[in-house]
Each structure stands twice: as structure tokens, then as C-alpha cells.
Amino acid sequence: MKLQTIQYYFREVIISMIRNRWMSFASIGTVAVSLFILGVFLILVTNMTKMASSLESQVQISAYLNDALTDEGRDEVETMIKDMKSVSKVEYVTKEQALKILQDRLGEQKKILDALGDSNPLPNSFTVTVKNASDVKKTAVMIADLYGVEEVKYGQDVAANLFDLTHLIRVFGFLLMLLLTGATIFIISNTIRLTVFARRKEIAIMKYVGATDWFIRWPFILEGMGLGFIGGGISAIILRSFYSAMVNKVASTLAFFPMVEQFPFLNYVTIGIITAGIIIGILGSTISLKKFMEV
């Protein structure tokens, strides 16, 4: 393709976008909104998956003890846990230590604990470390059966629920995306249809003087790509600032929540969103060209 031809195409695309500025604006807006929603789902699913996996790989079990349990009873429980084959380490955490850990985690928000006054609702507990992640569930059940153990908590339990939820969000997001993609392709193809209509005279002359079909098609395809690219770009910019704001907020309030690092994650999201925009644009214009221009 010649340089002068490429210049010609770009000039045509810009002229056309200005001529149909409201439709172009609507197309870009639709692409931006749809891809923003896609991006939000992407970020949500990625983070939840990360969270679930990090929980799943935890080999620690927390066994909360009944407050009424005597010291002898506690020693007995500790010995029994230590005797289990799958257990590698048992650590006793007093309720005072537990409160201190909680205060540390809350960081600046630890003031909310002032509401408790001098009382400490946290139980004494054992933090049990298991040798293999595959033994966590079995071991947890055994510990839960011991006398004096009130409750057992472990990551896999929470992880399973989180995975279920992630799956649900993924399915829902996918369906929503199909719908939005369809709508976006429709509106872009409509915009290109208007362009084709506005240029029907030019197209006829081009055909008479012997322009090739691809020469005629390219400006329309580029226009579709351009609309998709700009829409995708806008939504990527919004998503990036949205996510970095969220990461900062989470870091200062829920420090223990493991968010996916901003980089390179956001770069992947940006590339993905813009590529999706361009593909949607190409699809939209191709549909219109097939339908409304016999070239």
C-alpha cells in the first residue's frame, strides 16, 4: 500500500467521522461503556481468583478453643494435635496475642477496637500448620472433633465458596458481555452504514474509474477500527485510574486483602480492551459493507 494512499484513507476517515459526528460520538460512547463493564468484570474475576488461590494454598488451620477449657485440657488438645501425622507445627495463640495481631492488621483503623473497652471477645486458639495442602480438610475435621475445640477455620473452606462466587460472576459477566458486544457491533455497523450512504456517489464513481474493491473498503474498515480504538482507549484510561484508586484505597483500609499488583496487570487489561475495541469495530464495518455496498 502506498504512502499517498494511506494518507488518503486517513483524510477520508477523519472527514467521515466529522461529517457523522453524532453517530461517531454515540459509537465511541457505546464501545467505551461496554468495554468498561468488560474491564470491571475482568478485574473483579482476576482479583477474586487470586484471593481464592491464595486462600487455597494456605496450610494453616485455626482451631478456636472454648473459653471454659482448663490449662490441662488445653495441653491435652495440643498433644493430640501434635500426634496427628499430617501436622507439622502447632502454635498456641492467647486471646491477648490475637487482639494484638488484629490491631496490627487494622493499622490506622484500630480505633474501632476502642469500642470493646477492656473486654476481649477473641478466643484462645491453636494455629496448626499442616505438611501438605491436600491434608488440610481431613485434619481440620479431626481437630474439630476434639473436646474443647469450639470452631475450626481454614482457607480452603472459604476458597471453595469464593471459587463458586467467581464462577457465577464469570458466567454472568460473559452473558452480559455477549449482549453488550452485540449492541456495540450493531451501533458501529449503523454508523458505517450512514457513511456508506453518504458516500454512495463517490463509491459509484470509484467503481467506474476502476478502483479495486479493497481500495473502496479500507476507509470504512479503518473508520470502524478508529471508532473501536478510541472507545477502547477511553475505557482503558478510566479503568486504569479506577483500579489504581481502588488499590490505594484497599491498601489503606483493608491491608490484608491481596489485590493483584497494578503492573503489569493494568497493561494487559489496556491491551486487551483496546484490541477488543478494534475487533468490534472491524466486525461492525464488515457487516455493514457486506450488507450495504456490493463491493
Added chain:
Amino acid sequence: MIHLHNVTKIYKQNNVTALEDINIDIEKGEFVFIVGTSGSGKSTLMKLLMREEVATAGQIIVDGKNVNNLKPKEIPYLRRALGVIFQDFRLLEDRTVYENVAFAMQVIEAPRHIMQKSVNTVLDIVGIRDKMKHFPGQLSGGEQQRVAIARAIVNDPKIVIADEPTGNLDPETSWDIMDIFQRINAAGTTIIMATHDKTIVDHMYRRVIELEHGHIVRDESRGAYEKFGEKWS
């Protein structure tokens, strides 16, 4: 240059036979008038030559190309050998005279350095270079047709096909236009012109092919609009 052999065109939509068993040979450099009443098949003949329509039967050779067998990809290259002119000029209103003519070169990706020279040359040939910055709306009908002719010949076609080029023009302007066609023809370009204009055909005294209900009823190497019409030279 152009050979039609037993060409028949039936429009499937309404089952109308527009042309039947047409045989025509046109040599390089000829000037041919196609005459006949509306519906005689003139326009269909033109459309077959440009491959806007495909013949139902028979063979059409234009500039060495078998027109009926062209693949869609090859049609643009057939059209580059043809310059087409219409009754209604078909200029782009939002472009200047110069841009309208240059457009025909742009879209076949002609090299830019020859573009300016070629456009100026053809604007000189049709005598409208002084108005090259005007828009079509600012021109008279005759001037617009000159621009259309300039656009048709700027890519140096071997054949010019003109469908009623003087149909919208007054007699005096028509003669100016015919004068341009004669000069183009004198330079070696084959010209095929469908027309209703009796005076022009009679005065030019060139080859005339008359169509009636899709048949050739007359093909005279030097003829008038009507079969026994008065001859001029």
C-alpha cells in the same frame, strides 16, 4: 478493440430480453454512435461493455479481455481501460474541479508526481483549467460535462463510453462538447456514444449502429441518425 459475438441479455427479474443475438466489431480509433429509442437496448449495451451487467449468452471482448469471464477482482482493471461519461455528469459537489478530476487518479493509486501534470493537461484539453478551483455548483451544465470528460480521460483510457453526454445541454454547448470528443478521438481513443441527438449524429457523419427492441437494425460505417436521413459532411 471491442467484439461482441451473438450477445444476448435477458433481465431475469422481469424476464425482459434487452438485447438479442448482437454482433458488433469496433476497431481501435473508431467513433461509433449507438442510436435508437428508449428501451431499444442502448444502455444495456453500455452496461455490458463496462461489466455493470453480465451477458446471458454470447461473448464480449473488450481490450483483449473476455468480459463475461472476468473474476470480480479483475473488473476494476477492465474499467481502467474505459472512460465513462454520463448524461447527469456525476461530479462530487463537495470537491473542486481539480479535485474531481484528481479523484479518478487517486483511487487507482496513480503516482502523485504525475497526478498534477495529468490533471492540468486534461483540464487544458477540455478547456476548463481557468475554473479548476470552482465547485461543480458554480459551473454551467456544459462546464460540468467538460469536467466529467476530463475525469473520464485523465487515466488515459483506450475507450471512452458516453451515455447521452449532451442530453442535458443546449445545442450550442452540445457542439462544444462534441468538439472535445472529436479531438479525443483524433488522438486515437475509441469512442462509443449513445445518443438521441439527431443533429449531432447527422453532422458528424460517423459510424452509426441503430438498435430496435434489442436487435441491430442498422450498422453503417458512415451514417445519419435515421436510415435515409440527409447526409452532411
